[in-house]
Amino acid sequence: MLHAALIGFPSSGTSTLFQLMTSAKEAPRGKGDVSIGISRVPDPRLDVLTAMYNPRKRVPATVEFTDLIAPTRTGAQALVDVAGYKNADALVHVVRAFGSPAVPHPSGSVDPARDAQAMENELVLADLAVTERRLERLEKDIKKIHTAELKQERDLVQRCRAALEEGRPLRALELTGDDLKRLRGFQFLSAKPLLLVINLEEADVASIGGRVEKAAAHTGLTSFLARAATGAVALCATIELEIAQLEPAEAAAFLADLGLTTSGLDRVIRATYDLLGYISFFTVGEDECRAWSIARGTSAQVAAGEIHTDIERGFIRAEVIPYDALVARGSMAACREHGEVRLEGKEYVVQDGDIINFRFAT
Template sequence: MLRAALIGFPSSGKTTLFQLMTSAKDAPRGKGDVNIGISRVPDPRLDVLTKMYNPKKRTPATIEFTDLIAQARTGAQALVDVAGYKNADALVHVVRAFRDPAVAHPSGSIDPARDAQAMEDELILADLGVAERRLERIEKDLKKGRSSELERERDLVQRCKTALEEGKPLRTLELTGDDRKLLRGFQFLSAKPLLLVINLDEDDLAEAGSSIDRAAAQTGLTGFLAHAATRAVALCARIELEISQLEGDDAAAFLADLGLTESGLDRVIRTTYELLGYMSFFTVGEDECRAWSIARETQAQLAAGEIHSDIQRGFIRAEVVGYEPLTSRGSLAACRDHGEVRLEGKEYIVQDGDIINFRHAT
């Protein structure tokens, strides 16, 4: 399961968003300090496939979001301390830009750029501690005897430390796959993909419309976003709450009035999914149409394992058709007639939107 943790200062709107993004049906669960909820990843392609096959069941991809129940620990400290936060695959950082004087701000004033940078500094500081401790340890071990592996690690951690000291989050570093593997064990917070959610004021939403650049300019976050190498979504949690209470058509009309085609909640979930480097392939049929999550560059046999280890083990061939041909021809049979259904081997790299039927020995 992909996991994203909500971070941000108290009263920035995290819990409001969490409750809206994770439907009430998936009752909050979790241990102690956190609430855990499941979000369905919006995907219009799954909607189209569901219309084609009219299956008994429609199963979208999902992401797990965690939210802190108590605010005793916020930001980086929570990520370090709180079980259920530690191993998040991505961070969703909610920044308050709504003004509402009825909601007190812990710093006494509304300043999204200040808050965004303060949280970033916390992540960087926590990582710097980890890097320094590791370097000390490595130097000690190197005194006992040379090791090219340890020297390589020292150079890499030193590179991280230097970047952190310059105030650069580790997600801005260019790293090789091997570097990433080496660093994975440290769980560096500033290396995790981060989505900035700008919680706009009700009065600023229409002007921002669908332009994140306008929203960033309105809130003074343009510079921060350029420097932090992250993506951002702008929304207004209060308005999202209103939209969530409307029926489908009314909600769409309401969004259109604001110059939007998709709710802010859907944008947050979808962008988090993309940020994590994930994509979907589909299985279709009269019983179920389903989206499956895999990392980019995943081979067919491994993808089969997402469905069941037996299918992975007994993998023979993947019967693959692209989303475009299938939906424009209207049926798998028609695609077969046109030679558009391919038989792929276990090393085939699954493409986003592939519709796959795995042939396997039982």
């Protein structure tokens, strides 16, 4: 399951967004603790498949969101030791762009670009400390044993340190697959893809809607949009939360009034998927219709492991039919008749919308 960690400076709406994403009844409050919540990935294709199969169970893909409850925290520094953050696939930085005199900004003014850059700097500093500790250790080890692996790691960590010293996040580095494998254990915060959630002022929603470029221009964040492995969404967390509590028809009308076609939850999840290059495949049947998420480029065998390690291990082949073909024919049987169900081997690269039946030996 994809895991996204919410971060933000105090009073920027992080917990409000958490509440929105996870349908939590109340915003997490307290001190020095982590809230974990699950978000169901909206996918109209799963609704269509469910209507077709009328299964006992409909299981959407899920994303796990983590929110840090620590009003005294200072940005990234507080995240360094929190396991839930280190393991995150992506960071979601809630950037305050709303004024609200009732909830003063701790820095005394609202300045989204300042906050976005300050958070970036904190992530970079936290990682810099990790590289320095690791290099010290590596130098000692290399004195004792000269392995090529240790030296390669040292070169790589030195490269990382050099970038960090220039204030560049590691997500901006071009790294090979081997590099990424070597770095995985460090769980560098600045290496994680970053989604900026521009938390707009209520009054700006009508004119901006969900248009990210417009929101970025309005809030001084334009230059951030072009950065490596960075995405952005514009919304007003408090309005979205109100909308989320309405009946679906009312919610749709409210969104339309604001010039929005999809909810904030939808847009945050979609943007996170796009940022990480995630796609969905489906398994269908009378028992269960289910959506699964995997990284783009994942092979059929590895995708099978998402369901169960036994299926990955015993993988024989995958019966695959694209979503559009199934919907066009109306049933799996009709697809079979027309020879549209393909048999694919373990190296087959799963495509977004594939409906897959895995054949495996136990």
